[in-house]
Amino acid sequence: MATEPKKIIIDTDPGVDDAMAILLALRSPEVEVIGLTTIYGNVYTTLATRNALHLLEIAGRTDIPVAEGSHVTITQGTKLRIADFVHGADGLGNQNFHPPKGKPIEQSAADFIVEQANLYPGKITVVALGPLTNIALAIQQDPAFVKNIGQIVILGGAFAVNGNVNPAAEANIFGDPDAADIVFTCGADVVAVGINVTHQVVMTDADRDKLVCSNGKYAQYLCKILEVYFSYHHDAYSTKGVYLHDPTALLVAVNPSLFTYMEGVIRVQTSGITRGLTLLYNKQKRFAEITEWSDKPSVKVAVTVDAPAVVKLFMDRLMDS
Numbered sequence: 610m611a612t613e614p615k616k617i618i619i620d621t622d623p624g625v626d627d628a629m630a631i632l633l634a635l636r637s638p639e640v641e642v643i644g645l646t647t648i649y650g651n652v653y654t655t656l657a658t659r660n661a662l663h664l665l666e667i668a669g670r671t672d673i674p675v676a677e678g679s680h681v682t683i684t685q686g687t688k689l690r691i692a693d694f695v696h697g698a699d700g701l702g703n704q705n706f707h708p709p710k711g712k713p714i715e716q717s718a719a720d721f722i723v724e725q726a727n728l729y730p731g732k733i734t735v736v737a738l739g740p741l742t743n744i745a746l747a748i749q750q751d752p753a754f755v756k757n758i759g760q761i762v763i764l765g766g767a768f769a770v771n772g773n774v775n776p777a778a779e780a781n782i783f784g785d786p787d788a789a790d791i792v793f794t795c796g797a798d799v800v801a802v803g804i805n806v807t808h809q810v811v812m813t814d815a816d817r818d819k820l821v822c823s824n825g826k827y828a829q830y831l832c833k834i835l836e837v838y839f840s841y842h843h844d845a846y847s848t849k850g851v852y853l854h855d856p857t858a859l860l861v862a863v864n865p866s867l868f869t870y871m872e873g874v875i876r877v878q879t880s881g882i883t884r885g886l887t888l889l890y891n892k893q894k895r896f897a898e899i900t901e902w903s904d905k906p907s908v909k910v911a912v913t914v915d916a917p918a919v920v921k922l923f924m925d926r927l928m929d930s
């Protein structure tokens with residue numbers, strides 16, 4: 610008996626590696642993308658929406674709705690940290706593509722996520738690739754959301770390693786630490802994939818050459834937008850290639866057995882010099898005192914990844930497109 614594909618909503622701030630993840634999802638029969646919701650992070654939300662619509666037009670999938678998300682943090686903060694130096698001013702490698710023809714739907718991202726979780730209780734997976742504002746809003750808007758949502762896969766956090774914004778914080782959590790703390794402690798089925806895992810998954814310069822030489826339609830598109838992302842990595846890291854953050858997290862929804870996990874309680878530091886720090890309590894010690902981790906629900910955190918298998922799946926599916 611054929612199993613039905615898993616319904617996923619991708620909450621995204623495209624972004625070069627977001628584009629990789631979205632195109633990979635559209636090439637993955639294990640999942641059905643039922644919507645994209647947008648958020649600030651790699652670009653501002655308005656541009657994220659435009660890029661999401663653009664990517665669906667490139668892919669010939671304008672049947673998939675795009676719902677625009679929040680322009681401010683969960684605490685109404687407007688001083689956002691935008692990573693245009695990683696992805697280019699347009700978020701897609703400074704290619705200045707034509708504006709998309711399509712428009713976002715009238716519903717907000719949070720309303721769309723809540724509605725879909727209600728329509729298909731236990732069946733929807735949200736793959737969150739940016740700051741977690743929209744997901745926290747969904748949790749606040751609907752008390753039944755936590756019970757209705759199937760799973761929330763989060764690209765975010767730096768578990769027992771340095772961050773990528775500063776030594777304490779990873780970019781998506783740093784973008785809205787208050788929202789992240791709400792999502793990690795909400796009680797839903799949450800899986801976190803931090804940069805301790807995604808930094809093991811590298812697309813090398815040689816892999817890029819392979820993409821360039823392939824006839825895959827999506828591969829050809831990605832090659833156009835990769836230059837800025839590659840040169841940022843060459844400057845910022847000593848790795849010979851780029852990290853596949855977003856596609857790696859997407860693959861948790863596609864094939865969870867590519868990873869191993871541990872369970873524990875995650876809290877997020879929301880102020881001070883370690884704002885955005887994610888701290889996992891692994892439950893190996895029973896503390897005498899009540900702590901900020903006591904009585905909070907556990908989540909799953911990815912700890913290892915079959916990196917060669919992830920890179921291969923990514924390459925194969927994009928080259929064969």
Ligand SMILES: O=c1[nH]cnc2c1ncn2[C@@H]1O[C@H](CO)[C@@H](O)[C@H]1O
Nearest residue numbers: 624626692695773774779780781854
């Ligand atoms: O150095 C960086 N600063 C800010 N954002 C980054 C950096 N590297 C990658 N990303 C973006 O943030 C997420 C992973 O933390 C990824 O979505 C990536 O696109």
